[in-house]
Amino acid sequence: MFSLKILITEDDTVSALLLKKALEKNHHEIIGMADSGEMALEILENNRADIVMMDINLSGKLDGIKTTEIINEKYNIPVVYLTASSDAETLQKVAVTNPSAYVIKPFNIRELNMVIELAIFKDKKEKELQNLNNELEEKVRQRTADLNEANKELQKALEKERELSELKSRIVQNVSHGFKTPLTSILSSAQLLQKYAEKDHPFKVKIAKHAGKIENSVRSLNSLLTSVLFFGKADADKMNYKPVRIYTASFLNEVVDMVKAGVENDVKIVTQFDKLPRMITSDMDLLYQILENLLSNAVKYSRDGGLVEFQVWVEDNLLKASIRDQGIGISPAEQSQLFDRFFRGKNVGLREGSGLGLSIVKKCVEVIGGKITFHTELSKGTTFLLEIPIK
CATH class of the missing domain: 1.20.20 (F1FO ATP Synthase)
Known part of the structure; x- marks a missing residue:
């Protein structure tokens, strides 16, 4: 058993002396004996204690419970209550002060020593836990401050x-x-x-x-x-979906005629428009950009005298389209860059182009809420498949 500095607060002189003798027998040091709460607090002002043995009923204005509350707040020293009462009301009053232990009089020496050891152990663990909590709170506070600072920097950057x-x-x-x-x-x-x-x-x-x-x-x-x-x-996020009623056949033929007017390599465009509704609802400008760019690319990258197949049909409230050419195709290594701005394949040769057409198509498809996929083989051609929601 390790030696402790103990303050005894007991208004019964005989009980206090017996307790002092028992504790000193176990090599503890008694720093003082008080019969009132006021005296106990005065002793603690000038002496360090490891533990306080506290009777509930004391002489003076402060009882043991009130004195313990002050000790907890001011000194944070473990307190072991000594009392002859074990009724529910007393226990309830004692529990509010979070005592380290509670001993019923009369007590035996072995029990007392065990209670003191447990009280010291409990106090040590509680303080360790409190320190850990304090460290955690400090880390959280610091991390929060760091995050707030980083957020401010991010906001400035944005x-x-x-x-x-x-x-x-x-x-x-x-x-x-x-x-x-x-x-x-x-x-x-x-x-x-x-x-x-x-x-x-x-x-x-x-x-x-x-x-x-x-x-x-x-x-x-x-x-x-x-x-x-x-x-x-x-x-600038100024592109919006603006649906209008579109005459389907007239619109598609207009796109084809516009692309045909610019054909310079004798490529033929073959159309297949199966069972299309008379009218559809979609964004005419975005849809025109999509189809015109895909058809123009199909013609541009076809060989002289080649064939471009343009098929359109409606299925499950979707306008579906297939644009297939027999042109130069795209190498596997470059396919992931196909929709990047200003990207042009290494095999385009002297064909004019800005590398923006397919990027425009991709953006328009996203705004219109559609889907685009493709299949391509180098030197064999490319097929683009579209799915555009309509009403």
Whole structure:
């Protein structure tokens, strides 16, 4: 048994002396004997105690329970109650002060020693637990502070990114619109040159040839600027799904006619529109972008005299489409990049293009709430499959 510094608080002098003798026999040091709560608190002011033996009924204004409450708050020393009462009311009063132990008088020495050991052990474990709780609370507080600081930094970064994104969008739109006006003028001039070249002129053929080149270049630049403007709008989250009623056959034929007008490699487009409803409800602009880009790509990357199959049907409230070509295909190593902006396959050769078409398709499909998949084999062709929700 280890030696402890003990304060005895007992108003019965005989009981206090017997307790002192028993404790000293077990090598404990008695730092004082008090018969009132006031005296006990005075002794503790000037002496350190490991444990307090406390009678419930004391002389003076403070009883054992009130004295224990003060000791708990001020000194945090374990208290063992000594009392002759074991009724429920007394036990209930004692329990409120969270005593380390409770001994009923009369007690034997062995029982007393065991209670003291248990009281010290209980107090030690409670303090260890409290220390752990304090450390945990401090870590939580520190982590919370760190997270709050990190969140502030993240918010600043996001705000900066938003500002940069808005600035980029404004620059893109302003520059693109700035290009469109002179390009329109150039295109008009090229068309006038072609018209003048229809008359007899020594350089008629050359004028027509160069005017055609100018017109084609302007159309390519205009298409690129349109694509850039599209992504400026998409990046600014200004793309919305706007469904309208669409005359199905008329709409699809318009897309095909527009693509056919730009065919330069003698590729044929074969259509198959099976049992389509007279009208559907969808976003006409987004749907046009999707189909026109897929068909134009199919034609562009087909070999001269090749065939592009364009099939459309309706199933389970979905407009389904298949665009199949027999062109150059896409290598397995590059297929994961297919919808990336400005991506162009290594096998495209001298074919013109910005690498934005399929990125536009992907974004439009996402906004319209559809699905796009593809199957491709290098040098054998590519098939795109679409599923677009309609009403």
